Structure formats: structure tokens, C-alpha cells
Amino acid sequence: MSDSQYSLFSSSASPTHSSSNSVIIGATDNALRPIEYEDEEHEEYEERYLAPVSGIGEEGDGEGQDNLDMNQHEQSEREDESEAEDPKMDDAERETTAISIYQETHPDREQRNVGGREIGEHEAIWSVSSFRPHWGPDKLRDNNALTYWQSDCPNPQLNHTIDLSFHQATLIRQVSIFIDFFQDESYTPKTIVIRGGTTYRDLQRIKELDSVECDEFVGWVHCDIAAINDGNPFRVFWLQIVILNTHLNGRDTHIRQVKVYSVIPSHLDEEPKEKEQEQVIVKKSLVNKGLR
Numbered sequence: 001m002s003d004s005q006y007s008l009f010s011s012s013a014s015p016t017h018s019s020s021n022s023v024i025i026g027a028t029d030n031a032l033r034p035i036e037y038e039d040e041e042h043e044e045y046e047e048r049y050l051a052p053v054s055g056i057g058e059e060g061d062g063e064g065q066d067n068l069d070m071n072q073h074e075q076s077e078r079e080d081e082s083e084a085e086d087p088k089m090d091d092a093e094r095e096t097t098a099i100s101i102y103q104e105t106h107p108d109r110e111q112r113n114v115g116g117r118e119i120g121e122h123e124a125i126w127s128v129s130s131f132r133p134h135w136g137p138d139k140l141r142d143n144n145a146l147t148y149w150q151s152d153c154p155n156p157q158l159n160h161t162i163d164l165s166f167h168q169a170t171l172i173r174q175v176s177i178f179i180d181f182f183q184d185e186s187y188t189p190k191t192i193v194i195r196g197g198t199t200y201r202d203l204q205r206i207k208e209l210d211s212v213e214c215d216e217f218v219g220w221v222h223c224d225i226a227a228i229n230d231g232n233p234f235r236v237f238w239l240q241i242v243i244l245n246t247h248l249n250g251r252d253t254h255i256r257q258v259k260v261y262s263v264i265p266s267h268l269d270e271e272p273k274e275k276e277q278e279q280v281i282v283k284k285s286l287v288n289k290g291l292r
Contacts, residue, residue: 091183094180095183097218098180098183098218098256099145099146101218101219102145102178103145105219105220106220107174107176107220107259107261111173111261115263115264116174116261116263116264117261117262117264118259118260118261118262119170119261119262121141123166123167123170123262124164124166124167124239124260125165126140126141126162126163126164127163127165128149128151128160128162129151129153129158129159129161129162130151130153130160131150131152132150132152135148135149135150136149137149137162139256140256140257140258141258143257144256144257145178145256148184148254148255149162149254149255150187150252150254151252151253153252156251159244160189160242160243160252160253161240161241161243162241162258163238163239163241164238164239164240164260165200165237165238166236166237166238166239168237169235169236170235170236170237170262171233171234171235171262171263172225172234172235172239172261172262173224173225173226173233173261173262173263174225174226174260175194175222175223175239175241175258175259175260175261176220176222176223176257176258177189177192177221177223177255177257177258177259178219178220178221178255178256178257179214179218179219179254179255180218180254180256181214181215181217183218184254185247185248186246186248187252187253188214188247188250188253189214189243189245189247189253189255190213190214190244190246191213191243191245192214192221192223192243192244193242194223194225194239194240194242195239195240195242196234196238196239197236197238198236198238199237199238203238206234214247216247233262233263239260241258243255
């Protein structure tokens with residue numbers, strides 16, 4: 001290399017100052033080398049010490065997807081557990097079921113077909129042995145499967161009773177009681193007895209009507225009184241429904257609805273007429289035979 005070329009190369013690498021010697025516009029070779037080294041060291045530091053970001057890069061894509069799937073699975077499990085533990089959802093389903101069963105299996109239609117009718121409020125005085133405030137005997141006849149009469153007796157040895165005092169002698173065909181074990185549980189009656197008489201003092205079990213065992217279910221419990229008396233209703237002035245015990249040995253009881261069915265007067269009038277017609281036919285046949 002000639003001196004002139006060397007001088008040119010040296011001048012290009014040497015610092016150049018302005019006339020005022022205040023601003024650097026060039027750098028030496030030694031100054032350039034540390035700058036390049038610092039850049040390489042910075043990149044190596046990033047590669048060594050900075051962890052890959054989830055979802056970025058080939059490895060990050062796989063790990064990020066696994067974490068996402070795991071989070072979604074855990075979230076779905078938590079939702080399932082919350083639904084299973086949510087009592088409000090269970091209560092809503094039970095109430096819907098109770099209303100559906102109450103309406104679909106209501107005994108009114110069947111009783112109308114056989115000449116029965118429900119006892120009206122004006123025909124009897126309803127009373128109960130005890131009740132909690134706002135859950136009295138009026139709940140027994142409000143046609144609502146979600147309400148109930150609740151007894152409130154401090155003595156577990158005493159029976160819970162529902163009494164009907166009729167203004168006049170009344171013929172009883174059937175007593176129907178709506179219960180819901182899945183909502184009432186230990187409050188659900190287990191053994192029910194129907195009693196009848198002329199007054200409160202001479203109540204006796206209606207003849208041949210034993211206790212009714214209530215299973216763990218939702219629906220109507222029917223005490224068909226006429227069926228055990230050759231299809232004839234019983235004549236009473238006083239009717240008593242007795243809850244002898246409850247499921248799980250509960251102290252108090254819940255009864256959601258009570259329907260007492262009598263006989264339609266027109267249906268009663270038809271039966272004697274049919275019997276009279278049969279007797280007349282028999283007499284006529286006997287008379288005709290005698291004339292011959």
C-alpha cells in the first residue's frame with residue numbers, strides 16, 4: 001500500500017473534528033469493534049435468558065395450546081360442579097315436576113265421572129291441630145302445589161290432625177291428599193288414618209279403612225272410602241285426617257293439598273229411581289204369571 005493510500009485509509013478511520021473541535025463525526029476502528037461486540041452479546045443474552053412467549057414460535061404454539069385446553073377443561077368442570085351444587089336449579093326442577101304431576105293427576109275428573117264432587121268451603125269448617133304463621137289450613141285448599149300446611153307442635157308424641165266439621169250430615173266418597181317427598185323430606189307424612197263420627201268426642205276409624213302408607217314420591221294419596229263399602233259413601237258429621245308419623249321420624253309435617261269428595265245430589269236421586277224401576281218390573285212379571 002502506498003503512503004498516499006495509507007494516509008487516506010487512516011484519515012477515514014481517524015476521528016474528524018469540526019473547526020470548532022466540538023462535534024465528533026467519525027470513529028476509530030477500535031471504537032467500532034466494541035459496538036459490534038456489544039450487539040452480539042445483547043442478542044446472545046436475549047437467546048439465553050428470555051423465555052419463549054406462550055403461543056409464539058414452534059415450541060410456544062404447542063405449549064400454549066396445551067395450556068388453553070387444560071384451562072377450558074378445568075373451567076367446564078367447575079361449571080358442572082357449580083350446577084350440581086346449585087340448590088336453586090334443583091328446587092326449580094322439583095317445583096316444575098310437582099306442578100306438572102298435580103295438574104295431570106288431579107282427581108277431579110275421575111270423581112266427576114263417578115258422580116263425586118268436591119266439598120265446598122261453605123259446607124264445612126276446616127281446622128288443624130297446629131300451624132306455623134302464614135302456613136295455616138287455608139293452604140290446604142288454595143289449589144297450589146307449591147304451598148303447604150305446616151304443623152307446629154312442640155310435643156312429638158301428639159298426632160297432627162285436620163278436622164272438618166260439617167253443618168249437616170254429609171256423605172263422603174273419597175279423601176285425596178297431595179304430598180311431595182322430594183321437597184318436604186322428613187316433613188312428609190308416612191302413615192295417615194281417616195276417622196269419622198257425629199262429633200269430635202265419638203270419632204272412630206271408618207270401618208275397614210286401615211292406615212294408608214305414603215311412599216317416597218310426588219303425587220296424590222287417595223283414600224277411597226266408597227270402595228270399601230260396596231260403592232256406598234259414608235255418612236258423617238265430623239271427618240278427621242290423622243298423621244300418625246312422618247318419614248325419617250320428623251316432628252312436624254307438610255301437607256300440600258287436601259280434597260274431600262262427596263256425592264252429587266242428582267246422582268243420589270238416580271240410584272233410588274233405578275231400584276224402584278227394577279222393583280216395579282219384578283212385580284209386573286209376578287202379576288202376569290199369576291194371571292196365567
